[in-house]
Amino acid sequence: MLARVGALRPALPLLFAAAVASSLAASACGRSDDAAPARDKLKSGEALYAQMCKSCHGARGEGGRGPTLRDLARPEPALAGFIDAEMPLGEPDRCRGTCAEDIAAYILAAFRGPIVCEAPPPLARGLRLLTRREYRATVADLLGIDPGATGSTGPAKPACGTHTFDFDAKGRTLRSVHVAGSFNGWAGTVAAGGWPLTQSAGKWTLTRAVPTGKHTYKLVLDEGEWIADPANAATEPDGFGGSNSVLDVAPCPPAGGATGGSTALLDATGGLPSDTRPEGFLFDDHGPGRVVTAVLAGEQLRAARALAELVDPAKLAGCDPVADRAACTGKLVRDLGLRAFRRPLSDAEIARYVAIGAQGDFAAGGRNAIAAMLASPSFLYRSEVGERQPDGTFRLTPWETASALSYFLWGSMPDAELFDAARSGELAAPATIEKQARRLLAHPRARAQIAAWADQWLGGENVGELVKSEAFPFDPAVRAAMREETRAFVTHVVFDGSHRVDELFNAPYTFLNEALAKHYGIDGVRGPEMRKVAYTDGSRAGVLGHGSLLATTGHSDQTSPIRRGLFVRRRLLCQEFAPPPPNAGGVPKVDPTATTRERFAQHTSNPFCKSCHQYIDGVGFGFERFDTVGRPRDGEVGKPIDARGDMNDVEGFGTKTSAPFESLADLGKILGASGAGRACVVKQTWRFARGVTEDDICSVMPVEKAFVDKGGDLRELLVAITQAPDFTVRK
16 A cells, blocks of 8 residues: 555655556455444454555555555544545555545554564465475485586586587677587477577577487577587588587496486486566575476476486395395385485385386386386475464474475485484474574585575576677676676675675675686686685675676666666565556667766656656666676766765665765665665575565564574574574464
8 A cells, every 4th residue: 555655754745656656556455345334443454454555564564665654643534534545556446435444543553663573473384396406406315316516506517418519600690509410300490409509799608418429410500501610620521511510428427326427417307497486586496386387297207207217226225136126125115215205104105116116127116116206296395284283383293394494404305314303303392403403504515505595586596698788798607607706705704704794785805716807807816716806996895796786687788777776675675666657668768978877867857757766776876887797887978987876765665764875885885784684684585495475574573683683693594594483383
């Protein structure tokens, strides 16, 4: 409802213009008929508020897309009249008369004083489908397959069995370049199965798993011109007077109980589709929004069969099938089944998989049993169903708690120690959960998981897919280094630095290799490895100066103050905006004589636009000293860059505060000192752990309090999330 309206203070007309420019909650409401004379106004108002206002102003009036409604100094008749005339946004006729009166009465009665949370509300019981990332990590741990690059926290390296195809167009304009060869049926088009290369600054590249053995291939330009690969000196006659390029791919070394390495894992799971994410949810593990489609089910079945073929069942079971086939099959099913399902198998399940494993010889039967387990919902889903408690809630079993811990802090299945703690029942105690959480955080695998969290929260996962215009050089090596810069920086802050939130925003250092340092114009960095480098000129600060952020929030040929301002508001402060109205217009036309700031001035000179853009553009201008690929710049169209801005209402819309800054480093200090910045880091971590967006501020307030009590230590935040009651309690 009262979205972005201030707090019913003198600035209401201007702020409501912003609200009218969006449709935040109108679709969620319906006309309310007048209730009977004996109606309970507060009870009716509570229900109507939840239906029409909560999505913008929060369950407790704390604010969100709209400003806070707590402690309003407004008479009830005036507030009711305002709601009657203006709300819901865009459709005020849907809440007239008693609807407006009841909501006004409820707001003024319920939203008084500070918010007090007795306990976080329990989440719903359910099953959480493994993400593609979790699936790959789990099968690697379960079957002993080396995950290679898929689980690495270091700089990206070509996986065993992969090859990078590079083609320099040397200034030639091409629509497409793809690879056709013996490995893909010499596909003449991409649609027919050709492997497409991605263009960046005139260069085309593709890194792809290639089957073991000798292959011949060509590059196909614009799906018509076939040429040998200029970057590959190995050729042989093609039989038509020309040459084919030759590629010889050696087998990967064995890993654990499997017969293949990281390329085998990538080959087996490469068809799994990307994880769907609802609008506004940054992470790949959204529980309610991820469902099994026909495509996903087919790829899961194909992957199960392919993965089973990589495994030696006897080695995996650790027994001799020749000595006692039945006993060995039973051991394989019980031991692997417990780890695959993250719980002991029932007698019926054991009998089913033993019967499958008894068919054919031991190797074939064992692989069939393994494939059946990998295709089972008990493997594909994480259970958060729990057991009923006397108060009507459901508490996760120790086995479910073990999975909740391991997938939150490691992104994979529990290890032997967690399984032992679940088997003994010790994981029913909060003290044991804390002990195990600290143990998991001390392991290097936690760094990879925190890197994945940073990747998704800060958008670095998308930098490798960006295509910029040829005026902005942006080769694959630089893109890969930008992503690794953010991953390495965040994991350093969490585990090695001050461990504090403010360091994320204002640290005077980053992690660079030679390619990225040269891109940034920083001297003295040599070699391909990432290392800690101090900023010498103070122009950058924390994640704000990272190329992954600057590039993903820019257009292909120009910067974008709007995208960069929205990034800060949405991802770093958790302040949401509705989609812009249809008549909001787009990016101002390029004026060769005007700077970006001058072109975007119309947003704040027009009252209709200013009501929203006052919160966006002034923040985005602070990034203008960096172009769309993150390189520093002092001027634009012959004019000096003006990077001054105002981080107004940093603590929330309607708070009527101003925080002017002169540089990106100043902006980092403002964000690092803000309560909203701290609270947003808590929210984003909680969402990553729980797989949902908080429905009530009391979901995260206890965790935030524990975080503050521990001095803002990010490691303690991770532990606090495991200690909150809603970590193990469901409704």
